[in-house]
Amino acid sequence: MRVALLTVGDEILAGDTVNTNAAWLAEQVTDRGVDVERITVVPDRTADIAEAIEAFRTRYDAVIVTGGIGPTHDDVTMDAVAAAFDVALVEDQAALDWLAEHREYAREDLADGTAAIPAGARMIPNREGVAPGCVLANVYVFPGVPAEMKAMFEAVADDFSGADRHVEVVHVDEPESALLDRIETLDERFEVTVGSYPGETVRIKLSGRDQDAVERATAWLRERVELADSV
Amino acid sequence: MRVALLTVGDEILAGDTVNTNAAWLAEQVTDRGVDVERITVVPDRTADIAEAIEAFRTRYDAVIVTGGIGPTHDDVTMDAVAAAFDVALVEDQAALDWLAEHREYAREDLADGTAAIPAGARMIPNREGVAPGCVLANVYVFPGVPAEMKAMFEAVADDFSGADRHVEVVHVDEPESALLDRIETLDERFEVTVGSYPGETVRIKLSGRDQDAVERATAWLRERVELADSV
Known part of the structure; x- marks a missing residue:
């Protein structure tokens, strides 16, 4: 199994933050016998993120995207995933239900777009924060906050396996x-x-x-x- | 000015090493007003490195490549740069002279290929180690050892400037x-x-x-x- 890691974040491109998310994910999947073939960092720009996802999703068995999810204006990763698959972004009922049940959020407490994921994607609940992640075909989308990213990866870790090395x-x-x-x-x-x-x-x-x-x-x-x- | 950083190294893709070289370079060029548009990590494989260099050198104003230079069999970055520009790899007389003068190496002390850089490239001496770096058109090639990489960047830092931010x-x-x-x-x-x-x-x-x-x-x-x- 061959995967690519895509990190979204101006703060990494500016050298403000070291890309420890990619290092952590690389170690996790390598330990499971999976080959990481690319790690790429792109800016918080829809077109750049979408282009990388389009290139990677056909070339590799899976793509793990981290960062740029959430309700602020620079969080455009979900739009980019939707664009890469040419589907709409839709408010996800499972995400709203999960947040209501586990975090006791009423729908009106949530900023517009918080629970939006690409049509056809499966929601991954965020056990350490708010904004949900998702899986669409072979593309996994996690938050950039390390604790949230790690918890979400653990929830789908069994999808990543290869021959023992x-x-x-x-x-x-x-x-x-x-x-x-x-x-x-x-x-x-x-x-x-x-x-x-x-x-x-x-x-x-x-x-x-x-x-x-x-x-x-x-x-x-x-x-x-x-x-x-x-x- | 828009640049891409290309890190060569299986050890980063395996999560053994955090990509601090890219973070350091990103901070250096950002401080000089330059925009880092991509950070990409590729394996120690000639074809992968060459493909990334070819894509980036036309798309960005400059590309900084780190890692995979030196005399061992997994050091294939110079081959890849030569392949990306479709030129030969040649033993560089300036590199040999510099090593003889500053490190008192005789030619026969150096492993085959240590002083080889792509034809037409300008050698950058390695003040902290042995294997030279080079500049070919807008592609800068530095070693992966942090102290060597940093010293080499300092030698060409004036090439990187942009509007103050x-x-x-x-x-x-x-x-x-x-x-x-x-x-x-x-x-x-x-x-x-x-x-x-x-x-x-x-x-x-x-x-x-x-x-x-x-x-x-x-x-x-x-x-x-x-x-x-x-x-």
Whole structure:
């Protein structure tokens, strides 16, 4: 399963906020064996959001959109999803009922548009806030407030699954340039994906579907490098 | 001036690493009056990187690419830039000379490809590491290691400038939903861009090219909301 994450928010494009929502979602779905193929951040503009959703929803198995939902004028994500699917935005009775029952909101307490989702979408209730999320075909729409986003993802997490992936990390206390021969051999000899990430030590990450192959490759590498003190 | 940031890295797509490079660059160029229109993260795969560069380099005034440069097998960004411009990758004499002079590397100390950049590109020396960056037309290529990336950006920072933008932030101690009327009035009455970001308090961000308009709008708002204790 291959997914794209789409983050809506001027505040991230301006560098005011680090995109921790995407990092959290990426880790969650990766842990479930799903491959994240793209993370894209777009401004709070209907056309930009709609264009990205249109491109991603045919290209990937699922798209998770976060941010830009709610009642203020800069919350245009639901309009954009509706535009991408060429459907109308409609006030959702299930959302109104849920808010009345769980939050004791009367309809007149809610700003116009709070409960509006694209026609044909399934509402996802917001257990940590007000504005509902939704799923339309393979597009999931969550709020940008982290607690609300996380609770909503948990509610649909079972939709995201893939083959198990096994991961091992080896911390090496040699310069990356000195490790090239061994990394190349690893790549040739074992059915694993190898990534090397230099920092204070070099992190070599070995991953693959075949646990045995990952373990053999890791053992092979550990015998042939200067291991850093484990952190 | 409108730019896109392209981050190369499986480790970000897997949620192992938060994309702080993009946040740092976004803040730097925003402070210089430049609009960041996209932040995209792609895997360490030549075709994916090249496709994004091709799309962005015609659409935006500049593209800043970070990550995936260096001598290991998963460092394919320079290949991708060359592919996007349909030019060859060539060993750069200026890079070799710089490394010999500043780091006292002999050519045979360097792994194959360390000093390779796309034909026609201008080399940017790496003052904090080894692998050089480059500029080709409006595409800037920096390493993913934060200290190396930052030093390289500083070397070309003057290329990034736009009209001054004035920003004010008001922290409000009311629910966002209660503020809708005043946010709408702000949006209608003043030549400013208004963003509202709910959290423990609601952050209202007012920005625009006209300092006077931003200040008048901010004063107008401050008189009409419950201000949160300044943080």
